[in-house]
Amino acid sequence: MSRTPQSSPTPAHPPEPGGPSRHLASAHRTFSIEIEALQALRDRLDAHFDQAVEMLLACHGRIVVTGIGKSGHIARKMAATLASTGTPAFFMHGAEAMHGDLGMLTGQDILIAISYSGSAAELLTVLTVAKRMGAQIISITGHPESELARNADLHLDAGVLQEACPLNLAPTASTTAALVLGDALAVACLEARHFSAEDFARSHPGGALGRRLLTYVRDVMRHGDALPLVKEGTPMHDALKEMSAKGMGMTIVIDDENRPIGIFTDGDLRRLIQRRGDVRGLTVCDGMTRNPRCVTADTLAVEAAARMDAGRLNQMLVVDEAGLLLGALHMHDLMAAKVI
Known part of the structure; x- marks a missing residue:
């Protein structure tokens, strides 16, 4: 989820005498930046989020989530959360899609493409093929004017003012924002489907909850x-x-x-x-x-x-x-x- 710096990083100040250690101060700063990013994302949610949930609920195929790099890790987790909460989904690696894995995708599916920059070349190619197949596309980026955002059927803005990284380079706040946005989509679908603890247990038969709710x-x-x-x-x-x-x-x-x-x-x-x-x-x-x-x-x-x-x-x-x-x-x- 690499990004171009949009603002100057917050300087790291030395700890005050009697205050938290340098490491704790760094941790507090990271928490504060990421919390602020999530609060801004929450306040920015609009009708596009409603539309995304309705698209997912109406999907007759499966939800295919894709990404590259750190965005790929977020995409994998998003697919796993959707699948375990009643929305059939799987992860498709953006690079592997270029070498055969696009065969996983059908015209009945919805593709969720995650890229903070919105310009990852692999995902743009995947998007082109998916559109030809007739699949619907939801993009999650930090740049609403990016090529990925403009060419998707629906765009969700996961932009952040700055990363927690003091260099404002390593994906931190941006990946957290995308992760929570994915959780929000999964939970909204879960609630709309009236997904119960018993349903959850059927998806997790090997876990403690599955044993408790499926063993008679x-x-x-x-x-x-x-x-x-x-x-x-x-x-x-x-x-x-x-x-x-x-x-x-x-x-x-x-x-x-x-x-x-x-x-x-x-x-x-x-x-x-x-x-x-x-x-x-x-x-x-x-x-x-x-x-x-x-x-x-x-x-x-x-x-x-x-x-x-x-x-x-x-x-x-x-x-x-x-x-x-x-x-x-x-x-x-x-x-x-x-x-x-």
């Missing part, structure tokens, strides 16, 4: 032969064998219709021993907890985890709408699935 109880519950099951009246000895064999720290007590009538846990066993001492002659019903906490299979796993945490439970049963047993959750299963 049915995905992590134990079922079938993995469930520790005993019938009402089962001798304590047999109930303990079932608990040990299945490794869930509990056994489920079911009736003849496969409805859970109770749960007998390690904690129940300890409490029963405290009350009764010798438990060898007892049945599982003497120590089980009746009316156990249950959840349905289509509940989000993170919601089930919250219920278990609130009730200080290590296990929770899974039932269908008729109350029939489907499976069981253990807190360790939720941790292994990285839901919590």
Whole structure:
């Protein structure tokens, strides 16, 4: 995002005695210049921004974002943000476009071309080919009278008064302005599409949010032969064998219709021993907890985890709408699935 200096750089003053260090003073100056650039850009936004958003929303193809140098880095990030927030987009390197990557572009697409100077030769060539294809073009430059700005269907002005670089050469404030302008376009499209947290999770299935919003109880519950099951009246000895064999720290007590009538846990066993001492002659019903906490299979796993945490439970049963047993959750299963 190279640019021609438009103003004299702000001189670097030595720090005052007792003030911030020279490095902190430089950082404060950089922050101030870039904040001022963003404030000026915000105040300058007009109907062109509205038109750009409407163009993106109406696009029947994809959004192709291109740039060279530092502008290329901004273009890559802009494409990634658009794609992850519900607007299909990808990055096309301005130089690689000249050597075959223009085949990525179709007449149904919108090309967003970023160049602070608005005169990058590669982008001007890309623009010419894109126009012949029938693609719409949005340019983002710091020079509204530049060739790229004048030949685009729509221009967004990302100009800044000065760079944070004391030489007023290295792209700093200008790249920040273009970056934030891209974020603003993506967020405006996100809101217009009513893009939800669930939509975001579908675009990020490997992330923590994806796991939290896409993982259901049915995905992590134990079922079938993995469930520790005993019938009402089962001798304590047999109930303990079932608990040990299945490794869930509990056994489920079911009736003849496969409805859970109770749960007998390690904690129940300890409490029963405290009350009764010798438990060898007892049945599982003497120590089980009746009316156990249950959840349905289509509940989000993170919601089930919250219920278990609130009730200080290590296990929770899974039932269908008729109350029939489907499976069981253990807190360790939720941790292994990285839901919590």
